[in-house]
Amino acid sequence: MLSINDLGKVFGTSTAVDHVSFQIEKGETYGLVGESGSGKSTIGNMICGLLEPTNGQVSFKNQELWKNGRYIRPRPGSLQVVFQDPQSSLDIRMNIRQIITEPLRALPKAEAKRRSGDDYLGALVRRVGLLEDHLSRFPHEFSGGQRQRIAIARAIITEPDFIILDEPTSALDISIQAQILNLLKSLQHERGLTYLFISHDMSVIRYMCDRVGVLYHGRLVEENETEAFFTRPREAYSQRLLSSMSKMNKDGEGKTRSV
Numbered sequence: 001m002l003s004i005n006d007l008g009k010v011f012g013t014s015t016a017v018d019h020v021s022f023q024i025e026k027g028e029t030y031g032l033v034g035e036s037g038s039g040k041s042t043i044g045n046m047i048c049g050l051l052e053p054t055n056g057q058v059s060f061k062n063q064e065l066w067k068n069g070r071y072i073r074p075r076p077g078s079l080q081v082v083f084q085d086p087q088s089s090l091d092i093r094m095n096i097r098q099i100i101t102e103p104l105r106a107l108p109k110a111e112a113k114r115r116s117g118d119d120y121l122g123a124l125v126r127r128v129g130l131l132e133d134h135l136s137r138f139p140h141e142f143s144g145g146q147r148q149r150i151a152i153a154r155a156i157i158t159e160p161d162f163i164i165l166d167e168p169t170s171a172l173d174i175s176i177q178a179q180i181l182n183l184l185k186s187l188q189h190e191r192g193l194t195y196l197f198i199s200h201d202m203s204v205i206r207y208m209c210d211r212v213g214v215l216y217h218g219r220l221v222e223e224n225e226t227e228a229f230f231t232r233p234r235e236a237y238s239q240r241l242l243s244s245m246s247k248m249n250k251d252g253e254g255k256t257r258s259v
């Protein structure tokens with residue numbers, strides 16, 4: 001589904017992403033972990049076209065996304081992103097109907113019309129745990145968890161193949177986190193979605209991901225099956241990362257909990 005090859009990003013004199021390669025298969029959830037500043041979001045942003053790579057390739061369904069400094073959009077709507085902070089990622093001047101249907105602008109007219117009809121939209125909002133009445137309301141009227149449900153509805157309205165989830169639950173309370181993660185899992189099974197799941201929260205990664213890639217100062221230092229990574233990490237840095245996370249849990253400092 002997605003292939004990253006020798007990808008790099010340099011900001012001024014600092015290297016944020018350093019010759020990273022990995023592949024994501026159809027239907028799997030690939031977790032990118034690492035401390036703050038390790039380059040996770042920069043990779044996500046290069047995949048979705050927000051940042052141009054300094055070097056390397058990103059291909060999506062065997063099509064190169066970056067060519068000569070230009071981002072070539074895949075099939076409209078087939079690649080979507082859900083960001084961490086639903087507060088700032090939703091336009092406060094738009095009502096929920098406008099927010100959710102906004103990505104349809106990229107679709108052919110007839111298809112956009114069908115998916116913005118009351119039947120389709122009603123089913124969509126109910127599917128993500130909202131009500132049809134909510135369509136005429138505005139973002140400030142919703143809780144953080146509900147806002148993330150709105151962001152998910154907006155991402156899936158184009159019936160994508162692939163979604164980048166960049167810390168999608170990090171801003172939420174623990175109990176709400178679990179509901180959103182379960183919603184993402186069930187949508188994945190229902191729709192055959194492929195996820196890139198970016199998080200620094202190890203218990204969330206363990207719950208969600210099939211495989212894990214570990215970033216350290218922009219380099220991919222380990223790639224492993226999730227259970228093997230948690231029980232038998234191969235690299236010294238991964239071991240340190242895991243033990244610092246479990247210490248944070250014991251001290252009650254981290255937000256990391258099992259879900």
Ligand SMILES: Nc1ncnc2c1ncn2[C@@H]1O[C@H](COP(=O)(O)OP(=O)(O)OP(=O)(O)O)[C@@H](O)[C@H]1O
Nearest residue numbers: 011015016034035036037038039040041042043200
């Ligand atoms: N637009 C930018 N301009 C300059 N430097 C940037 C830019 N975006 C990211 N960086 C730098 O690139 C490095 C990687 O940042 P990135 O946001 O990808 O890390 P991250 O692992 O996602 O961290 P976090 O978990 O805090 O979001 C950091 O040193 C950051 O300061």
